[in-house]
Amino acid sequence: MRNMRFNLLIAGFGFILTFITSSLNNLYMTSLIRSSIAFVIWFLLAVVFRWVLGVMTTHADNDLQGQIEAEQTSDQRGTRFDLTLPDDSEELNDLLTPKPESSIEGDTGFTPLNLPKLVSAQDPEQLAKAVRHLTEK
Numbered sequence: 001m002r003n004m005r006f007n008l009l010i011a012g013f014g015f016i017l018t019f020i021t022s023s024l025n026n027l028y029m030t031s032l033i034r035s036s037i038a039f040v041i042w043f044l045l046a047v048v049f050r051w052v053l054g055v056m057t058t059h060a061d062n063d064l065q066g067q068i069e070a071e072q073t074s075d076q077r078g079t080r081f082d083l084t085l086p087d088d089s090e091e092l093n094d095l096l097t098p099k100p101e102s103s104i105e106g107d108t109g110f111t112p113l114n115l116p117k118l119v120s121a122q123d124p125e126q127l128a129k130a131v132r133h134l135t136e137k
Helices: 002-023 028-073 089-096 101-108 124-135
Strands: none
Touching (some): 002 028
């Protein structure tokens, strides 16, 4: 009964959506016929979707049950691939905690880059003459 209610709800949604969009451009009788056809199509799509979903979940459950039974019956090492990772929380905490300044400078050997000055101090008279020369057309 619950499955039927869900399918009818989806079909009703399709009916209302189609009726609203169709009634803007067509007569109400034409909109009603098209909405009825949409109701049937949406209902069938909901049935097919729920059936496919049910088949997929039962196959997944059966596969999982088969794997569990196979693990219990076979005692061979190396037949199972374990995807669990070790706990790295201590290493992450060490990376995130700030270290004292002395240990950081001594360990890395980092020295900041000292760039040469690009502008040299020249005579203001020469600079004014260069600006006047560049602004002339």
